[in-house]
Amino acid sequence: MSQLIASSKLKMVVGIGATGLSVARHLSQLGERFVMLDTRQQPPCLAQLKNEMPDVPVALGEFDIDSFDGADEIILSPGLSRQIPAVQAAINLDIPVISDIELFARSANAPIIAITGSNGKSTVTTLVGEMCAAAGKKVGVGGNLGTPALELLDEQSELYVLELSSFQLESVYSLNAEVATVLNVSPDHMDRYQSLLDYHQAKHRIFGGARQVVVNRADKLSVPLVSEKVKQWSFGVDRPDFSGFGLVEQGGESWLAYQFDRLMPESDLGIKGRHNTSNALAALAIGSAVGLPMDTMLRVLREFRGLSHRCQTVTELNGVTYINDSKATNVGATLAAIQGLSGEQGLSGNDDKTESKLILIAGGQAKGQDFSPLAQALTGSVKRLVLLGEDAKIIGDAVESVKSSVDTVYAEDLTEAVKLSHEIAQLGDIVLLSPACASFDMFSGFAERGEQFVNEVRALQ
Numbered sequence: 001m002s003q004l005i006a007s008s009k010l011k012m013v014v015g016i017g018a019t020g021l022s023v024a025r026h027l028s029q030l031g032e033r034f035v036m037l038d039t040r041q042q043p044p045c046l047a048q049l050k051n052e053m054p055d056v057p058v059a060l061g062e063f064d065i066d067s068f069d070g071a072d073e074i075i076l077s078p079g080l081s082r083q084i085p086a087v088q089a090a091i092n093l094d095i096p097v098i099s100d101i102e103l104f105a106r107s108a109n110a111p112i113i114a115i116t117g118s119n120g121k122s123t124v125t126t127l128v129g130e131m132c133a134a135a136g137k138k139v140g141v142g143g144n145l146g147t148p149a150l151e152l153l154d155e156q157s158e159l160y161v162l163e164l165s166s167f168q169l170e171s172v173y174s175l176n177a178e179v180a181t182v183l184n185v186s187p188d189h190m191d192r193y194q195s196l197l198d199y200h201q202a203k204h205r206i207f208g209g210a211r212q213v214v215v216n217r218a219d220k221l222s223v224p225l226v227s228e229k230v231k232q233w234s235f236g237v238d239r240p241d242f243s244g245f246g247l248v249e250q251g252g253e254s255w256l257a258y259q260f261d262r263l264m265p266e267s268d269l270g271i272k273g274r275h276n277t278s279n280a281l282a283a284l285a286i287g288s289a290v291g292l293p294m295d296t297m298l299r300v301l302r303e304f305r306g307l308s309h310r311c312q313t314v315t316e317l318n319g320v321t322y323i324n325d326s327k328a329t330n331v332g333a334t335l336a337a338i339q340g341l342s343g344e345q346g347l348s349g350n351d352d353k354t355e356s357k358l359i360l361i362a363g364g365q366a367k368g369q370d371f372s373p374l375a376q377a378l379t380g381s382v383k384r385l386v387l388l389g390e391d392a393k394i395i396g397d398a399v400e401s402v403k404s405s406v407d408t409v410y411a412e413d414l415t416e417a418v419k420l421s422h423e424i425a426q427l428g429d430i431v432l433l434s435p436a437c438a439s440f441d442m443f444s445g446f447a448e449r450g451e452q453f454v455n456e457v458r459a460l461q
Contacts, residue, residue, distance in 0.1 A: 015077025016043035022148035078167035099171035117183025176209035185221035186332030273340025309450035319427035325434035326450030334436035363389035364437030371398035390441035
């Protein structure tokens with residue numbers, strides 16, 4: 001792709017997908033002059049773009065080193081790395097490279113609640129959004145989850161709740177959120193980042209200009225370097241401290257608590273598993289930071305049943321519970337599901353917590369991850385590991401290298417994986433699809449993978 005325009009300044013939108021289309025609509029409304037670029041010959045939103053904005057110039061094909069020389073600003077799709085040579089050449093020329101979230105922050109007319117983390121961010125974002133709505137707030141919820149951020153802009157909005165990925169945050173400079181949080185940090189997208197430190201630094205861009213922050217007490221990597229003037233809230237499944245949400249024991253039962261006050265029994269939560277308790281506590285901290293009524297937030301926590309493909313209970317069949325956690329596309333997410341569910345034997349009325357009851361289905365595209373933490377966590381928590389997908393052998397080798405006692409079998413596809421799990425499952429067991437991998441080797445995305453799992457399980461009945 002040659003340089004488009006060398007003589008005049010304009011904005012270049014790189015990537016013609018859902019995010020790129022939202023950027024095009026926004027720039028068009030502002031009366032900006034811009035062009036659209038994509039390395040693909042048939043990007044997913046090309047037809048829609050041409051239908052809506054037929055006069056906008058479009059350039060398709062691989063980028064030349066000077067493709068962006070005529071730009072005064074580049075809006076880069078989160079799916080594309082800043083390390084692309086043409087993008088690096090533009091950066092070296094001091095051409096600003098931003099994301100759609102930076103554009104959003106410039107135009108947002110209401111406080112922003114910004115949420116990121118390796119795991120749990122979709123659940124927390126949705127919970128906070130529902131808490132805001134239940135409190136009567138006009139709220140826009142989206143970002144990396146659901147609706148692109150720029151399409152949420154509304155003069156009537158009182159709050160925005162955004163789930164943000166590290167890819168989006170790489171090119172954000174003036175978010176200035178009312179509340180910002182990094183829920184947790186564990187290795188992910190190591191095929192894109194040179195190190196965990198690079199990934200961590202991308203996540204922490206969320207704290208730029210934040211007026212309040214929410215910190216996970218159990219994860220030092222979530223703690224920001226911010227001024228003492230920035231109000232801090234915390235959450236964790238331990239006993240809370242000042243401005244903290246956590247758990248306390250009373251009468252043999254765990255209670256959600258704020259500082260020294262009990263709020264509700266953990267058993268009343270609509271979402272199950274200790275990792276989801278942590279998500280609920282994070283949502284309470286965020287909601288409290290923006291002044292939401294406590295009784296309203298607790299009501300939402302009782303009613304909320306979780307998101308599709310995120311530790312979603314599919315059914316109980318012959319005393320075996322089947323759970324769809326297809327959204328677990330990294331090791332940290334699968335570890336959270338295992339840890340959260342390995343003690344949940346009450347799901348099927350079996351109180352024996354000494355014997356492993358989990359049958360784990362995992363595998364897919366590894367994304368350059370280290371699977372040794374997962375391999376080490378299996379013993380004592382998982383009775384059978386069923387592996388499938390492009391990089392199943394990488395996980396299997398990791399399990400073998402730590403000399404785990406977990407029985408491991410391989411399946412050709414998800415149909416066979418469900419069949420094998422069903423054949424060995426006994427009363428009180430939990431069959432958990434939590435792949436720890438991306439899905440694109442076999443599916444269009446985690447949603448299709450989860451839907452097939454649900455269909456396969458229902459076919460067993």
